[in-house]
Amino acid sequence: MWRFCNTVNNFGMDKKCVQLWQRLSAALKPQISADSFKRWFSNVALVEAKEKSITLTVPNNIYQLWIESNYMPALQNAIIATLGSSRSVKFCGPSTTGAQTSSEDVTADKQALPAPPVDIRPGATVPGLNPRNTFESFVVGPNNEIAHAASLAVAQAPARTYNPLFVYGGVGLGKTHLMQAIGQFVWAKRKNVKVIYLSSELFINEFIDAIQHSNLVKFRKRYRQADLLLIDDIQFLGGKERSQEEFFHTFNTLFDGHKQIVLSSDRPASEIANLEHRLVSRFEWGLTAELQPPDIETRLAILRKKANAMQIRLHEDVFQFLATRIRTNVRRLEGALMRVASFASLSGKELTKEVVEHLLKDILQEEGRQSITIEQIQRRVAEHFDVRLADMTSKRRPASIAFPRQVAMYLARELTKASLNEIGDAFGGRDHGTVLHACKLVKKRITEQDNIRQTISYIDSSLQR
Amino acid sequence: MKFSVTKEKLLEALQQVQNVVSTRTTLPILSNVLLQANETELHLTTTDLDVGVRGTCEAHVDKAGATTLPARRVFNIIRELPSSEIQVDVDGKNAASIRSGQSFFKILGLPEDEFPPLPKFEGAKVVTMRQKDLRDGLRKTSYAISTDETRYVLNGVLFSFKDNKVTLVATDGRRLAMAEIELEFPRSHESDLIIPTKAVTELQRLLTDDGDVKVSMANGQIAFDLNKTLLVSKLIEGNYPNYRQVIPGEAKERVKLEREMFLNSLRRVSLLASDKSHSVKLNFTKNNLDITANTPEVGEAKESLAVPYKGREFSIAFNPEFLMAPLRALTEDEVFLDLIDEMSPGVVKIQTPFLYVIMPMRISS
Numbered sequence: 001m002w003r004f005c006n007t008v009n010n011f012g013m014d015k016k017c018v019q020l021w022q023r024l025s026a027a028l029k030p031q032i033s034a035d036s037f038k039r040w041f042s043n044v045a046l047v048e049a050k051e052k053s054i055t056l057t058v059p060n061n062i063y064q065l066w067i068e069s070n071y072m073p074a075l076q077n078a079i080i081a082t083l084g085s086s087r088s089v090k091f092c093g094p095s096t097t098g099a100q101t102s103s104e105d106v107t108a109d110k111q112a113l114p115a116p117p118v119d120i121r122p123g124a125t126v127p128g129l130n131p132r133n134t135f136e137s138f139v140v141g142p143n144n145e146i147a148h149a150a151s152l153a154v155a156q157a158p159a160r161t162y163n164p165l166f167v168y169g170g171v172g173l174g175k176t177h178l179m180q181a182i183g184q185f186v187w188a189k190r191k192n193v194k195v196i197y198l199s200s201e202l203f204i205n206e207f208i209d210a211i212q213h214s215n216l217v218k219f220r221k222r223y224r225q226a227d228l229l230l231i232d233d234i235q236f237l238g239g240k241e242r243s244q245e246e247f248f249h250t251f252n253t254l255f256d257g258h259k260q261i262v263l264s265s266d267r268p269a270s271e272i273a274n275l276e277h278r279l280v281s282r283f284e285w286g287l288t289a290e291l292q293p294p295d296i297e298t299r300l301a302i303l304r305k306k307a308n309a310m311q312i313r314l315h316e317d318v319f320q321f322l323a324t325r326i327r328t329n330v331r332r333l334e335g336a337l338m339r340v341a342s343f344a345s346l347s348g349k350e351l352t353k354e355v356v357e358h359l360l361k362d363i364l365q366e367e368g369r370q371s372i373t374i375e376q377i378q379r380r381v382a383e384h385f386d387v388r389l390a391d392m393t394s395k396r397r398p399a400s401i402a403f404p405r406q407v408a409m410y411l412a413r414e415l416t417k418a419s420l421n422e423i424g425d426a427f428g429g430r431d432h433g434t435v436l437h438a439c440k441l442v443k444k445r446i447t448e449q450d451n452i453r454q455t456i457s458y459i460d461s462s463l464q465r
Numbered sequence: 466m467k468f469s470v471t472k473e474k475l476l477e478a479l480q481q482v483q484n485v486v487s488t489r490t491t492l493p494i495l496s497n498v499l500l501q502a503n504e505t506e507l508h509l510t511t512t513d514l515d516v517g518v519r520g521t522c523e524a525h526v527d528k529a530g531a532t533t534l535p536a537r538r539v540f541n542i543i544r545e546l547p548s549s550e551i552q553v554d555v556d557g558k559n560a561a562s563i564r565s566g567q568s569f570f571k572i573l574g575l576p577e578d579e580f581p582p583l584p585k586f587e588g589a590k591v592v593t594m595r596q597k598d599l600r601d602g603l604r605k606t607s608y609a610i611s612t613d614e615t616r617y618v619l620n621g622v623l624f625s626f627k628d629n630k631v632t633l634v635a636t637d638g639r640r641l642a643m644a645e646i647e648l649e650f651p652r653s654h655e656s657d658l659i660i661p662t663k664a665v666t667e668l669q670r671l672l673t674d675d676g677d678v679k680v681s682m683a684n685g686q687i688a689f690d691l692n693k694t695l696l697v698s699k700l701i702e703g704n705y706p707n708y709r710q711v712i713p714g715e716a717k718e719r720v721k722l723e724r725e726m727f728l729n730s731l732r733r734v735s736l737l738a739s740d741k742s743h744s745v746k747l748n749f750t751k752n753n754l755d756i757t758a759n760t761p762e763v764g765e766a767k768e769s770l771a772v773p774y775k776g777r778e779f780s781i782a783f784n785p786e787f788l789m790a791p792l793r794a795l796t797e798d799e800v801f802l803d804l805i806d807e808m809s810p811g812v813v814k815i816q817t818p819f820l821y822v823i824m825p826m827r828i829s830s
Contacts, residue, residue: 032808035805035809060707061707062707062710062711065619066711068638
């Protein structure tokens with residue numbers, strides 16, 4: 001997915017890597033025997049050097065095994081001597097050399113599996129943190145400024161301001177981004193700080209594993225010695241009693257030791273099902289910050305920032321179109337941008353509104369479904385049956401009005417998440433039984449009469465467009 | 466099912482199979498032992514779905530049949546029984562009555578059809594080797610198996626069938642043990658298999674010094690048939706690292722050492738190897754080897770051995786545990802230690818095809 005930005009400076013990169021490897025080799029040679037160097041490092045090449053990590057290609061897995069087990073200290077010394085600070089070292093197989101930088105993320109992930117996160121040393125990254133998720137790359141708008149400010153405060157002075165920090169909001173609104181930004185900020189700023197980032201699901205799994213292999217002591221030691229504990233998607237703790245208890249004690253230990261805890265969830269703590277009260281009250285102890293869906297200006301800003309980062313050029317209209325039509329979810333917004341951009345670069349066609357609309361058909365439909373309101377339905381149905389909008393809520397009930405009203409109720413039930421009561425209220429304070437009756441009636445007539453089925457499916461599709 | 470059996474025989478058979486039974490298991494049936502009685506014999510089977518063991522025990526069978534009973538519990542009962550004659554009678558509801566002398570036990574079991582069957586080896590490649598050879602080979606290598614679960618391909622012993630040899634290899638990244646067994650087999654049987662640690666451990670317990678073992682390999686499984694007992698195991702999937710890359714080139718110095726003396730000296734000196742660096746230093750001078758260790762603020766140890774050494778004087782440090790492991794496993798009186806220089810790996814060799822590569826530690830002084 002990084003095709004756009006990386007191919008540009010690929011060749012320059014290659015040459016730089018070769019030179020860097022030569023310098024590293026020179027620093028490495030005196031530290032190990034000539035035979036060992038020839039045996040283990042003469043077939044190795046450097047393919048990528050980043051701020052925090054370097055990637056080496058090795059002919060096969062024995063190289064990685066032997067270098068990791070035996071020559072890591074020497075290699076780190078050489079890295080410090082040539083680059084000034086340490087880097088985490090990644091390995092990849094021989095197939096991904098040269099121009100295929102596009103697959104780098106994939107291979108790095110693959111390599112991360114067999115090679116455990118042993119890199120818990122200064123200079124290496126915290127396992128599980130995506131280096132792209134920083135405060136710099138976070139777009140602040142009115143929807144998330146409190147959460148952002150609180151996170152920044154926490155990152156600047158862990159355990160002094162808000163402890164615990166509890167961030168919640170819907171999917172794709174930046175919870176994980178903020179948490180990881182805190183982790184990386186603290187990590188970069190202070191040496192010898194133990195940052196642990198994980199999802200609550202992983203916490204539970206490790207806990208179960210620890211029980212199974214009876215090394216609870218090790219498990220506890222790992223988490224209770226953290227300086228900063230970031231737990232994502234804490235709502236999954238709901239209903240897991242033993243894990244909750246374990247987490248409760250971890251929480252207390254850290255809190256009493258003045259260590260920062262940051263939690264995220266997709267709903268407020270009090271609404272997490274089957275979560276013990278003592279945990280709920282603790283989660284609400286510090287600061288609770290909500291992330292809301294971004295407004296249009298923020299969405300535009302996000303799109304521009306993303307496009308910039310990926311070096312994509314798009315017409316202003318396309319940005320506008322995307323920002324207007326995709327409202328609920330930043331992740332989806334990025335996906336749409338990516339899709340549009342890749343289409344533009346692959347086909348070379350000009351992007352018109354129609355093209356973009358066609359391209360994002362499924363996303364837009366999904367979005368549309370979520371934003372339909374009862375009022376829209378009423379208006380659309382009234383228009384179609386040629387009755388007044390006021391008739392939708394009035395007390396009158398001749399057949400010419402009652403049936404369209406029933407259809408509108410049925411559609412409101414199908415297309416919105418409103419409850420029967422809410423729908424009844426929206427239709428002039430009617431009883432929920434009335435709404436239920438309307439839904440049943442319309443459903444029955446749909447199965448019996450073709451023309452009614454057609455009418456309703458027409459209104460349905462026109463609403464969702 | 467009804468049979469009578471002597472305590473010793475049943476206990477022996479149970480001992481062979483009960484180690485496979487895991488104490489913490491998700492399926493209750495896996496903590497049971499499958500008992501199958503035919504005319505003259507009683508078969509006992511246990512499995513944890515990865516490794517399965519089947520043992521045989523002579524019995525006087527009155528009524529053939531099969532059931533499963535909680536393995537650990539039955540083992541504890543049989544061990545404590547007062548008389549050497551045991552009668553077992555299992556009713557149609559899998560309740561077993563165990564009688565011996567004045568004792569009577571009733572144990573509730575589970576039906577046999579719930580017990581997962583051991584895999585079939587139809588059309589498998591089969592080779593036969595001497596039990597003693599395999600036992601020796603495993604003893605010489607298995608201690609070097611990695612316990613790091615993230616490197617799962619190393620959590621076992623590699624069996625490499627090639628050029629009429631079986632090469633056994635185990636490594637954890639800091640040392641590597643390799644042994645070879647000469648064996649005739651058709652070219653079509655050449656393959657590399659990784660046998661998981663648990664199967665290796667169990668196999669080592671079952672193998673004896675006499676008789677043959679029939680090895681069958683088929684689709685991800687391996688079976689070791691020891692005539693009376695059978696061990697079946699899943700293989701570890703994946704490619705074992707190319708171990709030949711690790712073996713150093715020609716040695717500069719070769720030292721002949723009395724294995725036991727060297728081992729004892731190492732053991733004594735290592736008592737003062739510090740927890741942190743955990744290394745002992747070998748200082749070679751003419752016809753002499755000094756083994757030293759020291760821990761700051763604790764003390765130091767030194768032991769001298771007379772060795773036939775004519776080469777240049779130098780020092781090399783090793784992890785004492787890693788150096789002692791092969792010395793314990795070998796039975797030969799003399800071993801050779803091949804060295805190149807202080808930063809290159811050392812190699813322990815004997816007269817037969819075996820070698821052990823050990824990485825040196827940095828000498829910090």
